[in-house]
Structure formats: structure tokens, C-alpha cells
Amino acid sequence: MSLHQRYGKAGDPKTFLINMKYSKNKVLGETTLKILKEKITLDKQVLILINKRGYAPITICSKCGKKETCNSCDINLVYHKSRKKLICHHCAQEQVINVKCSNCKADNKKISLGFGIEKVTEEISKEFKNISIISLSSDSIKKNNFSEVLHDIEKGKIKIIIGTQIISKGFNFLKLDSVFILDFDLWFYNTDIRTNEKIFQLTQQVSGRTSRDEETGEVYIQTYDTKNYLLKHIILNNRDAFYERELALRKKIALPPFSKLVAIILNSKNITFLRKISIDIKKMLEPIKGIIVLGPIPAPIEYIKNEYRYRILIKTNQAFLVQKVLRKYNFNTILSNKAKMKIDVDPLSFF
Numbered sequence: 001m002s003l004h005q006r007y008g009k010a011g012d013p014k015t016f017l018i019n020m021k022y023s024k025n026k027v028l029g030e031t032t033l034k035i036l037k038e039k040i041t042l043d044k045q046v047l048i049l050i051n052k053r054g055y056a057p058i059t060i061c062s063k064c065g066k067k068e069t070c071n072s073c074d075i076n077l078v079y080h081k082s083r084k085k086l087i088c089h090h091c092a093q094e095q096v097i098n099v100k101c102s103n104c105k106a107d108n109k110k111i112s113l114g115f116g117i118e119k120v121t122e123e124i125s126k127e128f129k130n131i132s133i134i135s136l137s138s139d140s141i142k143k144n145n146f147s148e149v150l151h152d153i154e155k156g157k158i159k160i161i162i163g164t165q166i167i168s169k170g171f172n173f174l175k176l177d178s179v180f181i182l183d184f185d186l187w188f189y190n191t192d193i194r195t196n197e198k199i200f201q202l203t204q205q206v207s208g209r210t211s212r213d214e215e216t217g218e219v220y221i222q223t224y225d226t227k228n229y230l231l232k233h234i235i236l237n238n239r240d241a242f243y244e245r246e247l248a249l250r251k252k253i254a255l256p257p258f259s260k261l262v263a264i265i266l267n268s269k270n271i272t273f274l275r276k277i278s279i280d281i282k283k284m285l286e287p288i289k290g291i292i293v294l295g296p297i298p299a300p301i302e303y304i305k306n307e308y309r310y311r312i313l314i315k316t317n318q319a320f321l322v323q324k325v326l327r328k329y330n331f332n333t334i335l336s337n338k339a340k341m342k343i344d345v346d347p348l349s350f351f
């Protein structure tokens with residue numbers, strides 16, 4: 001439970017929104033580029049944050065609309081240009097890119113949608129020739145030269161740092177002048193119930209990082225959603241208002257800490273069997289007083305590593321009750337070696 005966690009006083013950082021609605025360049029908005037150029041002219045060091053690894057999160061056939069998805073999981077493959085491969089970020093399976101569409105057989109019709117750190121690095125490198133740039137993601141960080149890279153960043157030798165969220169954790173770059181978040185809107189689209197809190201803390205951390213005693217750090221956020229309440233609180237640096245609203249929201253939908261959530265994840269290679277036992281288990285649990293049983297529904301990633309997954313969610317104020325109940329039943333008979341069951345109390349994400 002980190003809702004009341006406090007960070008050290010972050011000075012008085014300034015946060016600015018960059019409205020992307022009228023921007024022609026969807027990766028690096030014209031306003032963003034202008035500010036970046038001013039910063040570099042003034043010999044400042046900047047950090048560009050981007051959530052997605054790889055070049056583009058979606059590869060699609062422009063003729064028939066077929067997306068490239070993982071054979072083992074039910075999610076889009078991410079195009080990694082540097083390795084000329086499509087990679088599943090969930091199971092790490094790799095595929096070579098076939099120019100022919102597997103569905104409509106058209107040649108050379110595949111296009112990539114969205115952007116990841118590789119594409120941002122490509123665009124930045126085009127705009128800033130002869131400027132020292134480093135691109136850091138879990139793909140590019142090699143342990144042996146990372147300390148060297150960190151040293152160059154700390155000394156201010158590197159002017160533009162492009163990084164995924166790994167760079168926002170635990171590093172302290174004292175020469176840093178400003179932070180640019182390019183894909184802020186996408187940060188919401190995951191299944192983690194603590195996303196809002198994480199985003200708020202992250203912006204506080206990065207703005208805290210840029211502001212030293214005598215100077216004020218700046219954070220620039222590209223967004224299409226300029227009226228977003230979270231952004232409003234971030235701009236005003238209004239921590240109390242943010243947490244108040246977040247607590248009220250959680251209370252309303254009975255999320256932790258106001259109610260316990262217990263997730264039962266069932267997986268099996270046999271989808272028919274899985275559906276049947278999911279319903280059987282729900283029926284077993286439903287008569288129990290003091291709990292609400294939701295589902296079963298296919299888990300957000302329904303198919304992973306060649307197995308189907310279903311999820312039952314239990315809401316209750318008494319987690320011990322659920323544990324007691326789950327211990328009482330012998331699920332092995334139901335599962336009969338054809339399915340597996342996992343219990344997750346207060347799941348952080350619903351994968």
C-alpha cells in the first residue's frame with residue numbers, strides 16, 4: 001500500500017502540456033521540437049521518456065487489416081527494427097517479418113502503427129546531428145558499459161537521453177534540465193489498477209530530479225487529452241487533491257484498500273474444459289456470504305504460452321474468509337490435472 005507514500009520536497013518544478021491535436025508530426029510534435037532545439041542551443045541536458053520498447057507496437061496489413069500477433073499469446077507483436085524482428089513482449093517469442101500477408105497474400109503492404117523508443121531515437125537523430133544522444137531501454141542497456149554511460153550522463157557529456165521507464169527509476173541526473181514525455185496518453189492503457197498513482201509519482205520524481213536548489217526543472221507532456229484530471233493535478237503539483245480523488249474513486253468501485261480483491265486465474269489447453277470448470281467454481285463460491293463473485297471472464301490476455309486463461313474475481317472485506325473457503329474445497333478433483341489454478345490476493349495487475 002503506497003498511496004500515502006511521500007517523496008522528498010521536489011522544489012517547484014514546472015509542468016507544461018503540449019497539445020498534440022494540431023500537430024502534424026505525431027511522434028515529435030512541432031512545439032516539442034522547437035523547445036528541444038532551444039534547450040540544446042543553450043547546451044542543456046534533456047531526458048525524453050517513452051513507454052514502449054521497440055520501433056512500433058502494431059504491424060498491420062494495409063490491404064486487409066490483419067495484425068501481426070503472437071502465435072502463443074493473444075497480443076500484438078512489437079516491431080524491433082534494430083533486430084529486424086517482430087517480438088512478443090509477453091513470452092519473448094520472435095518472428096521474422098514476412099513481406100507477404102498471411103491472410104490476403106498481398107506483397108509489401110505491411111505498415112507499422114504507433115511508436116516505440118527506436119522510432120523516437122531515429123527521429124531525434126535526424127533532427128540533432130552532431131549532438132551526443134543515448135537511447136536506453138532494457139534492449140540496449142548492456143551491463144558492462146552501462147556504468148560508463150551513466151558516468152557520461154552525470155558529467156553532462158550526453159545531451160539527449162532517450163529512455164523507457166527503466167530510466168526513471170533510481171537514477172539521479174543532476175545536470176538534467178528538462179524531461180519530455182511523448183506518449184503520455186498511452187500510459188493509461190494497461191490493466192494495472194495503480195496506473196494513475198504510478199504516473200503521478202513518476203512525474204513528481206522526474207520533475208523532482210530536474211529541480212536543484214537554485215534551479216527549477218521543467219516537464220513537458222505531449223497529450224491529446226488536455227482536460228484529463230490527472231494531468232490537471234500534475235500541472236498544479238497538487239498531491240493532496242490527487243490522492244483525495246484517487247481514494248474516492250477506489251472507494252466508489254471498492255478497490256483496495258476499501259475492499260479486498262482476490263483473483264482466481266485458471267488456465268488450460270482445453271478451452272471447453274476451462275469454461276466448464278470456471279462456471280463450476282463460480283457456482284461453488286457464490287452461496288458464500290460476505291463475498292461478491294465476478295466472472296468468469298477470459299483473462300485480459302486470454303491466450304498465453306499455448307494455454308487459455310479465465311479469471312474469476314472475488315470482492316470482499318474479509319480476505320481471511322476467502323482463504324478459509326478456498327482451503328476448505330478440494331479443487332484438485334475439479335481441475336483433474338487438465339487445468340491449473342492460481343490465487344492472487346490484491347492483484348497488482350489483472351494479467
Ligand SMILES: [Zn+2]
Pocket residue numbers: 061062063064065066101102103104105106109
Ligand atoms: Zn492482408
Ligand SMILES: [Zn+2]
Pocket residue numbers: 070071072073088089090091092093305
Ligand atoms: Zn507471446
